[in-house]
Amino acid sequence: MYEADLRATAGRNMAGRVGAGANTRLPELYRTMRRIRTFEERVGELFVRGQSAGSMLHLSIGEESAAAGVCAHLRDGDSFTTHHRGHGIFLARGADPARMMAEIGGKEAGYCHGKGGSMHIADMGLGHLGANAIVGGGIPAVVGAGLSARHHKTGAVSVAFFGDGATGQGILYESMNMAALWGLPCVFVCINNQYGMGTNIAQATANPNLHERAAAFGLAAETVDGLDVEAVAEAAERLVEGARAGKPAFLAVSCYRFYGHARKDKSPYRDPVEEEAGRRQDPVAFARAALIDRGLESESELDRLDGEIGAEMDATIDFTVAQTEPPLASMFRDVYAPEEPEPEPVRARIDRVLARD
Amino acid sequence: MALQELTYRDALRKALADAMTENPDVVILGEEVGRYGGAYGVTKDLIKEFGAERVIDTPISEPAIVGAAVGAAMTGLRPVAELMYVDFIGMTMDQLANQAAKIRYMFGGQIGVPMVLRTQGGTGRSAGAQHSQSLEAYVMHTPGLRLAMPATVADAYHLLRMALTKPDPVVFIEHKALYTMKESVDLDAEPLAWGKAAVRREGRDLVIVTYSRQLHYCMEAARQLSARGIEATVIDIRTLNPLDFDTIRAHVERTGRAMVVSEGVMTAGVAAELSARITEECFDFLEDPVVRVAGEDIPISVSTALEAGSVPGPQLIADTALRMLAGRVPA
Ligand SMILES: Cc1ncc(C[n+]2csc(CCOP(=O)(O)OP(=O)(O)O)c2C)c(N)n1
Ligand SMILES: [Mg+2]
Numbered sequence: 001m002y003e004a005d006l007r008a009t010a011g012r013n014m015a016g017r018v019g020a021g022a023n024t025r026l027p028e029l030y031r032t033m034r035r036i037r038t039f040e041e042r043v044g045e046l047f048v049r050g051q052s053a054g055s056m057l058h059l060s061i062g063e064e065s066a067a068a069g070v071c072a073h074l075r076d077g078d079s080f081t082t083h084h085r086g087h088g089i090f091l092a093r094g095a096d097p098a099r100m101m102a103e104i105g106g107k108e109a110g111y112c113h114g115k116g117g118s119m120h121i122a123d124m125g126l127g128h129l130g131a132n133a134i135v136g137g138g139i140p141a142v143v144g145a146g147l148s149a150r151h152h153k154t155g156a157v158s159v160a161f162f163g164d165g166a167t168g169q170g171i172l173y174e175s176m177n178m179a180a181l182w183g184l185p186c187v188f189v190c191i192n193n194q195y196g197m198g199t200n201i202a203q204a205t206a207n208p209n210l211h212e213r214a215a216a217f218g219l220a221a222e223t224v225d226g227l228d229v230e231a232v233a234e235a236a237e238r239l240v241e242g243a244r245a246g247k248p249a250f251l252a253v254s255c256y257r258f259y260g261h262a263r264k265d266k267s268p269y270r271d272p273v274e275e276e277a278g279r280r281q282d283p284v285a286f287a288r289a290a291l292i293d294r295g296l297e298s299e300s301e302l303d304r305l306d307g308e309i310g311a312e313m314d315a316t317i318d319f320t321v322a323q324t325e326p327p328l329a330s331m332f333r334d335v336y337a338p339e340e341p342e343p344e345p346v347r348a349r350i351d352r353v354l355a356r357d
Numbered sequence: 358m359a360l361q362e363l364t365y366r367d368a369l370r371k372a373l374a375d376a377m378t379e380n381p382d383v384v385i386l387g388e389e390v391g392r393y394g395g396a397y398g399v400t401k402d403l404i405k406e407f408g409a410e411r412v413i414d415t416p417i418s419e420p421a422i423v424g425a426a427v428g429a430a431m432t433g434l435r436p437v438a439e440l441m442y443v444d445f446i447g448m449t450m451d452q453l454a455n456q457a458a459k460i461r462y463m464f465g466g467q468i469g470v471p472m473v474l475r476t477q478g479g480t481g482r483s484a485g486a487q488h489s490q491s492l493e494a495y496v497m498h499t500p501g502l503r504l505a506m507p508a509t510v511a512d513a514y515h516l517l518r519m520a521l522t523k524p525d526p527v528v529f530i531e532h533k534a535l536y537t538m539k540e541s542v543d544l545d546a547e548p549l550a551w552g553k554a555a556v557r558r559e560g561r562d563l564v565i566v567t568y569s570r571q572l573h574y575c576m577e578a579a580r581q582l583s584a585r586g587i588e589a590t591v592i593d594i595r596t597l598n599p600l601d602f603d604t605i606r607a608h609v610e611r612t613g614r615a616m617v618v619s620e621g622v623m624t625a626g627v628a629a630e631l632s633a634r635i636t637e638e639c640f641d642f643l644e645d646p647v648v649r650v651a652g653e654d655i656p657i658s659v660s661t662a663l664e665a666g667s668v669p670g671p672q673l674i675a676d677t678a679l680r681m682l683a684g685r686v687p688a
Contacts, residue, residue, distance in 0.1 A: 053659045054483025065603045106483065106660035117659025133487040134445065135417045169417030196417055198393030204416040269392050331663040335655050343654040346623055347673065353646050354680045 025072060027296055028285040029229045032071070033064035034306060036088035037284050038313040039097050042191055043087065043118070046083055047263045051321055053106025055263045056133075057118045060088035062258035065283035067092040069232025070159060070251070073240040077129040079145045080159040081138030084119045085191070086131040089161050101316035107323035112213070114326040115334070129158075133194075136162060136169030139188070143175050146184030146248070146267050157185040157243045164252075165196025167210055179248035180218035186248045188214065191226075193257035193279070198269040214250030226255035227281045230290075255280050302340045360543050361646055366536040368510045369399045369475075370518035371544075373437065377407050380435055383521065387422055387439030387475075396441045397477060420443050423452040427526075430472035430591035431460070435521060443478035443492050446685040450495070455527040458501030469524045473517075479570055479620055480502045480657055481534030489657035489664065491569075491621035496528045497597050497630065503527040503549075504597040510540035512555075512595055514660040515548035523551070535634050552599035552667050557607070560588025562682055563614035566605055566631055571618045571669060578674035587682055597627060602634060609635055613644040614681055616667060620668045623651035645681050650674055 040059040046052045057071040059073025060067065071092035074080065082089045087104075090295075091097060104118045111121050119133040129145065132138035138160060145158030164174055167190060179186040190210055194201050201208050203309075214221035220242050224235040232253055239249035256278030260267045267275065291297040297305075363371070377383045385400060391414040394401035404412040415422050417438060420545040426438035440446060446453065457470045480489045498503045503525055513531070520527040549555055557572065558579055567575045572593045579589040590608045594600060609615045615635050617628040632647040650669045657667050 053661055054484070054485075056484055056488070106658075106662075114655075114660035114663065115486070115658040117483065119485055119487070120659070133485055134448075137487075165417045168418040170418070170420065197389050197396070199389065199414060199416075203414065325662045326658070326660050328662060328666050331653065331655055331658060331666055346649075346651060346653055346669070349623075350648055350650065350677050350680065353648060354677075354683075357684070 007355045023249060024230070024296065025233060026230060026287060026291055029068045029072060029233060029343070030284070030291055031256075031305065031309075032068040032092050033229060033284045035097070035313070036064045036067060036091050037061060038306075038309050039088060039091055039100070039316070042313045044263070046101065046105060046317055046320065049317075051105050051317075053104065053114070053117050057104065057221075057263045058085040058261065059259055060085050062279065062282065063191050063193050063253070064088055065226045065229035066161070066189065066234045066253040066255065069229050070161075070187075070189055070236040070240070071255070072156070072233050073236045074127070074159065075155055077127065077156045078158065079129050079142070079156065080161060081129045081141050082131045082161045082165050083135065083138065084131065084133050085163060086161065087118070087121070090121060090123070090126075090128055090131070093128065095123060095128075096123075097313060098316045098319040101320045102323050104319040106325065107320060107322065108326040108330070109323040113330060115299040121191045136166040136171045138162070139166065139169075139172050140175045142186045142188070143178050143184060146179060147182070147295040148184040149185050155244060157240055159187040159189055159240070161189045161191060163196060164190060164192040164194065164201045164216060165199070165204070166190070168196070168204055173213070176214055176219055176248070176250065183246040184248055185243045185246065187243045188219070188248075190250070190252045191255065192252050193255050194244065195257050195261070196259045196261060197265075210252045211250055216352065219248050219250045219295075222316060223252040223254060226253040227283055227286050229283050229287050250278050250315055255283070359545070360541045362541055363514075363537055364372050364536065365507075365510050365513045365531070365538045366397065366399055366688050368514040368542070369517055369531065370403070372514045373403060374406065376518060376521045377403070377411060379461055380521075382433060383435040383437065384411045384429065384636060385437045385439065386415055386426060388415055388441050390414060390439050395439070397533065399475075399536075400439070419448045420452055423449040424456065426474070427452060427457045427460070427470055430526070431468055432468045435471060436642045437473045437475055437521070440474060440476035443476045443545065444490050446476065446492055448497060448581060453502065453526075453528070456497045456635075458499050461525065461638075462501060470526045471524050473520045473527045473529055475517075475529045475531070477531040477533045479532040479534055481670050482660050483661050483664060484533075485659040486656040487602060491619070491652060493530055493597060494621055494626045496530075497627055501525065502598065504530070505595065506530045506532075506569040506597060507595065508532075508535070508569050508593050510538065511542045511544070511548065514542070514544055514596060516551070519551040530569070534570055549595070552596050552601055553594055554601040554604040555593045556590060556591065556604065557593050558591040560590050560612075562587050562589060562612060563616060563678060564590045564592060564605070564608045564612050565616045565674070565678070566592045566594060567618040567619055568597065569620065571620055574671045575618055575674055577671035579677065581671065581675045582678050585679070587678060589678060602638070605631070605635065606638055609639045610642045613642050615639070615643070615647045616674070616677060616681065617640050617647065617649060618650045618669055618674055620652050621656050623649055624654050626651055648677055648681060652675050
């Protein structure tokens with residue numbers, strides 16, 4: 001019944017979509033979303049196997065369309081920041097899932113050599129200016145990246161991804177105001193999964209029409225239903241290209257956080273009926289049904305693709321488990337630039353102070 | 358009268374509940390303090406007991422949470438604001454350091470800001486660089502703010518109750534690794550006064566001054582040292598402001614050696630302040646330099662190995678004491 005629902009909705013959407021079919025990016029968007037979904041499921045497994053560094057692992061299951069849809073319109077040289085639930089966005093920008101998983105495991109082979117972890121994975125080479133564990137912490141950097149792009153005439157945009165919870169932070173408004181004032185190539189993407197930990201968006205604001213505040217600052221602002229990745233991608237195309245041309249933008253993607261806030265949270269504060277309905281807003285299943293309905297892929301082709309992705313992501317766990325912890329001495333590395341002296345270890349200092357002749 | 362088994366978390370919760378029962382003006386505000394029960398469960402079910410007007414869930418807006426507590430405190434409430442992680446204190450520093458801390462002084466003593474800011478810090482959960490810090494030095498460096506950091510279950514209760522009677526803003530920093538620690542406590546027994554250090558152990562050879570979770574590491578180190586014939590005095594300062602320097606001085610003068618242990622980074626930290634003060638005030642009595650055993654001058658990694666290596670543990674504390682006393686005490 002659930003599949004049938006999805007197909008009916010997918011069919012409706014298709015009818016309203018001009019030129020859907022021939023030029024559609026749906027197969028690629030689906031692949032990106034499936035890779036995110038499967039990667040996140042494996043992160044859950046890594047935790048269950050006791051191989052993750054800690055339990056502060058925030059899965060983006062249910063919100064894959066935001067990552068896939070927006071990143072489909074980013075290109076080399078563009079930059080972005082993410083919040084703490086950023087695995088999917090980074091994957092959609094081309095990250096190596098094995099190095100991501102190793103980072104989540106706190107291993108030397110991870111993107112940040114086990115220093116960052118799930119909440120701080122990044123690859124600056126891919127334009128990722130950092131995942132952040134401070135709600136709103138990564139937002140203003142895109143204003144700076146916008147200034148850089150304008151100064152160097154690169155044509156690049158910079159995108160801040162953050163959750164609905166970050167709309168409580170003043171720094172979002174300071175940043176949007178600057179971007180609008182200076183006409184910077186910045187996009188603010190709010191992944192509205194309805195919750196910030198246990199707080200529903202309706203318990204956090206008297207006006208949950210989040211795009212209205214961005215519009216008030218003079219940004220191009222929209223809200224899109226995250227169930228339909230093509231709709232997200234279309235909105236993103238408009239807004240990202242607009243930002244490139246000097247009209248900064250805000251996009252709220254409505255979706256539902258399928259599981260708990262972090263690994264240990266079972267969401268006792270949510271109504272099971274609401275949860276079930278929320279999980280039915282599944283952008284991956286929706287895209288899959290649409291692909292089949294529109295004759296773009298057969299069920300068996302998709303099964304094969306899903307299987308391949310499953311194997312790829314399984315391998316990230318094996319890779320991670322086989323990796324070593326970073327060497328202890330590495331903790332003094334990268335506090336400052338490599339050519340600078342490292343901080344003196346406490347033990348060495350004590351030895352010096354207490355040295356006897 | 359009665360001994361009861363309580364966790365550090367239970368004791369904090371009980372302190373809040375008892376204070377709210379006694380004083381209808383006590384209100385709690387912060388992120389996830391109500392329905393969720395607190396990120397670390399400290400305020401669990403208080404909303405059921407006291408209602409959503411007194412246990413107030415806020416948006417994720419730290420500066421306004423602290424600022425609202427300042428205003429509430431100035432106008433007759435007894436707010437307990439909660440900052441989910443001390444790592445977010447930077448965002449609130451204006452409200453804390455420029456507003457809360459200075460209002461009594463700037464306005465010539467007309468009004469105080471009797472609020473409590475509860476938060477938690479420290480390592481132990483692989484929570485990474487932005488959720489594992491020990492930032493008490495920021496607070497201690499700000500005149501006008503009181504600062505309490507309980508290490509024991511009994512202190513979790515009593516210091517929080519006392520904080521809620523103080524005329525000035527109190528920052529109350531819990532340690533995330535202590536929430537599940539259990540102790541048998543008699544909460545009716547007369548508590549040590551606010552602003553008094555606790556001598557947790559007495560020994561003739563050296564004084565170890567510490568607070569918060571490091572107390573437990575120091576006690577463990579002291580046991581190891583005792584097995585090797587070295588007897589350490591361990592002082593838990595409990596409140597960093599007001600600081601009970603008299604107790605520290607008396608013991609340092611008696612033993613002639615002092616070590617200061619803290620989890621916060623070494624440079625310009627609490628251990629630096631304490632060691633400078635001991636050096637200045639007890640100079641004539643010291644046999645050795647005052648040694649700081651503190652957090653490395655680095656951010657905290659998510660890797661469990663690097664995380665643990667970044668802060669003092671019993672081994673480093675015991676090794677340091679052995680070095681200080683090398684040749685002075687029979688092995
Ligand atoms: C400044 C700050 N305040 C509070 C927190 C604790 N915290 C971490 S995630 C979170 C909820 C964030 O919700 P949202 O922005 O909607 O992102 P989501 O988790 O839903 O992806 C909170 C309160 C934090 N990390 N940083
Ligand atoms: Mg959210």
